[in-house]
Amino acid sequence: MSLRSIDPVENRRRMLAGELYYSFTPDLVADRRRCKVAGLEYSTHSISGDVPRRKLVELWNAVVRDTTPLPPVAATPEEDEDLFVDAPWVDGPFKADYGFNLKFGPNVYVNFNSTWLDTCTITVGARTLIGPNCSFFAATHPIDPAVRNGTRGPEGGKPIVVGEDCWFGGNCIVLPGVTIGRGVTVGAGSVVTKDVPDYVVVVGNPAKVIRKIEVGEPKAAVQVDVVAAPK
Numbered sequence: 544m545s546l547r548s549i550d551p552v553e554n555r556r557r558m559l560a561g562e563l564y565y566s567f568t569p570d571l572v573a574d575r576r577r578c579k580v581a582g583l584e585y586s587t588h589s590i591s592g593d594v595p596r597r598k599l600v601e602l603w604n605a606v607v608r609d610t611t612p613l614p615p616v617a618a619t620p621e622e623d624e625d626l627f628v629d630a631p632w633v634d635g636p637f638k639a640d641y642g643f644n645l646k647f648g649p650n651v652y653v654n655f656n657s658t659w660l661d662t663c664t665i666t667v668g669a670r671t672l673i674g675p676n677c678s679f680f681a682a683t684h685p686i687d688p689a690v691r692n693g694t695r696g697p698e699g700g701k702p703i704v705v706g707e708d709c710w711f712g713g714n715c716i717v718l719p720g721v722t723i724g725r726g727v728t729v730g731a732g733s734v735v736t737k738d739v740p741d742y743v744v745v746v747g748n749p750a751k752v753i754r755k756i757e758v759g760e761p762k763a764a765v766q767v768d769v770v771a772a773p774k
């Protein structure tokens with residue numbers, strides 16, 4: 544069967560739905576290339592720090608294909624930067640398959656070298672912090688090599704959901720179909736293979752709960768005293 548004969552609309556529907564589909568069709572190859580190019584441009588400016596925050600948010604929105612208009616430019620560069628204080632902050636290098644299946648909430652931070660195989664949606668809840676070298680793999684392949692059939696065979700996927708207020712240490716891997724609750728800490732180097740409930744610490748490969756987290760008073764109660772004294 545030629546991959547060119549596949550109905551691109553139905554194929555794409557199957558990809559997002561987590562059903563078997565073909566990923567080496569011309570349209571999906573082009574979509575991945577678009578994301579690589581947009582991600583490279585974003586990463587380059589993220590690393591060099593040579594553009595204002597507004598431009599970086601614009602480049603990020605291009606990666607994830609978010610067409611929401613940015614707010615009007617503020618009076619000063621500082622005030623303009625403040626407009627984007629809650630925009631997701633992703634340090635380059637960053638790599639994803641499609642970009643448009645990434646759904647990040649406000650105030651999310653992703654440290655450098657993250658990898659996102661977003662054949663299905665990958666949702667990251669507000670205020671979640673992600674350490675360096677973390678990978679989120681929504682994509683999967685058939686276990687039977689006869690079905691898998693290299694680049695000619697079908698592949699699958701399952702969405703990943705990360706709740707609000709989570710923290711991932713460095714070098715974590717999250718597998719397809721995993722839902723992680725609110726306020727979870729994932730220890731460095733963990734491989735999360737199964738769903739994780741709210742407010743626990745998980746570590747290891749496969750990640751296991753090592754303790755529950757007692758949630759404190761609202762965040763404002765914990766303030767580090769670093770505000771400069773008025774001159």
Ligand SMILES: CC(=O)SCCNC(=O)CCNC(=O)[C@H](O)C(C)(C)COP(=O)(O)OP(=O)(O)OC[C@H]1O[C@@H](n2cnc3c(N)ncnc32)[C@H](O)[C@@H]1OP(=O)(O)O
Nearest residue numbers: 654672673674675711712713729730731732744746747753
């Ligand atoms: C957003 C960013 O950029 S993040 C910056 C990068 N920073 C990091 O990656 C740091 C990540 N931190 C960790 O992994 C920490 O170990 C934490 C947060 C999971 C520690 O959690 P705590 O609840 O304080 O665990 P604690 O240190 O008491 O250890 C409890 C047990 O778990 C084990 N453990 C702790 N972390 C890990 C881990 N990542 N993997 C495997 N085992 C671990 C400990 O060895 C200990 O085992 P023991 O009971 O047999 O002695």
